[in-house]
Amino acid sequence: MNTYKNMLIAETIADVRAQVREWKAAGLTVGLVPTMGYLHEGHTSLVDAAAAQCDKVVASVFVNPTQFGPGEDLEAYPRDFDRDCGLLEEHGCSLVFHPSVEEMYAPDAATYVEILDDMPKQLCGKTRPIHFRGVCTVVSKLFNIVTPDKAFFGQKDAQQLVVIRRMVRDMSYGIEIVGCPIIREEDGLAKSSRNTYLNAEERQAALVLSRSIALAKKLIADGNRNAEVVLTAMRALIEEEPLAKIDYVSAVDGYNLQPVEGLEPGTLVAMAVYIGKTRLIDNFIVE
Ligand code: PAF
Numbered sequence: 001m002n003t004y005k006n007m008l009i010a011e012t013i014a015d016v017r018a019q020v021r022e023w024k025a026a027g028l029t030v031g032l033v034p035t036m037g038y039l040h041e042g043h044t045s046l047v048d049a050a051a052a053q054c055d056k057v058v059a060s061v062f063v064n065p066t067q068f069g070p071g072e073d074l075e076a077y078p079r080d081f082d083r084d085c086g087l088l089e090e091h092g093c094s095l096v097f098h099p100s101v102e103e104m105y106a107p108d109a110a111t112y113v114e115i116l117d118d119m120p121k122q123l124c125g126k127t128r129p130i131h132f133r134g135v136c137t138v139v140s141k142l143f144n145i146v147t148p149d150k151a152f153f154g155q156k157d158a159q160q161l162v163v164i165r166r167m168v169r170d171m172s173y174g175i176e177i178v179g180c181p182i183i184r185e186e187d188g189l190a191k192s193s194r195n196t197y198l199n200a201e202e203r204q205a206a207l208v209l210s211r212s213i214a215l216a217k218k219l220i221a222d223g224n225r226n227a228e229v230v231l232t233a234m235r236a237l238i239e240e241e242p243l244a245k246i247d248y249v250s251a252v253d254g255y256n257l258q259p260v261e262g263l264e265p266g267t268l269v270a271m272a273v274y275i276g277k278t279r280l281i282d283n284f285i286v287e
Pocket residue numbers: 034035036062064067135138139157160
């Protein structure tokens with residue numbers, strides 16, 4: 001295994017298993033932070049949470065091909081492993097798992113983990129039909145490889161968090177899933193590796209997502225609990241921005257992702273909006 005300062009770098013499943021076995025034999029707990037790399041403060045907040053709650057933190061850096069559909073940004077997805085190692089080490093990660101595609105998927109791999117109700121087909125699943133099958137498959141493989149006590153995911157990918165919680169329940173993984181808050185830039189834009197695709201004009205236009213959330217929260221605070229009223233106001237605000245094109249702006253049950261008519265505590269209000277060619281997501285949970 002290679003090292004970066006105090007952090008181990010594993011490229012094989014066997015190396016991860018051997019190290020985790022050693023830690024567990026010593027009675028240590030292990031937290032997993034799955035990532036696709038090109039880390040930002042959203043990711044490092046997950047590492048911080050894992051380091052606070054577990055003795056050892058394993059982060060994975062793997063751009064998972066099975067969760068990208070044809071024509072999506074698999075090849076263009078930003079990568080900078082050296083920079084990622086610096087950030088992970090700084091935030092207390094003990095081991096980074098950085099496998100090749102060949103290490104993760106045999107050439108004839110044909111087994112997937114898929115939730116067969118329509119939860120993964122809601123929201124992002126409408127335009128990304130195979131996405132959550134790929135996410136569940138790779139996360140399930142990472143759970144089997146790392147066998148963590150806890151795994152940490154960002155609330156920014158709200159649908160992913162709900163889908164993973166369901167998979168963990170359905171497949172009886174004895175792993176606690178910890179959801180961590182969205183981290184935003186000072187001006188409100190939710191941190192995302194895909195923000196790097198935005199030019200200066202698009203970066204400004206992208207603020208319309210968090211502005212629409214602020215508007216929705218204000219309408220709710222003023223007593224509006226009708227989902228369609230609030231969603232219509234959010235869509236109207238977003239449509240005023242010439243560079244923005246709405247994929248969806250929806251209010252759904254925070255557990256099964258079915259559309260709702262009333263905005264109750266726990267309702268997930270989520271959106272995907274194209275800014276130029278870049279598809280951005282954001283959300284909040286109604287209080
Ligand atoms: O959220 C992500 O970055 C990815 O979907 C994940 C969970 C690392 C699986 O590839």
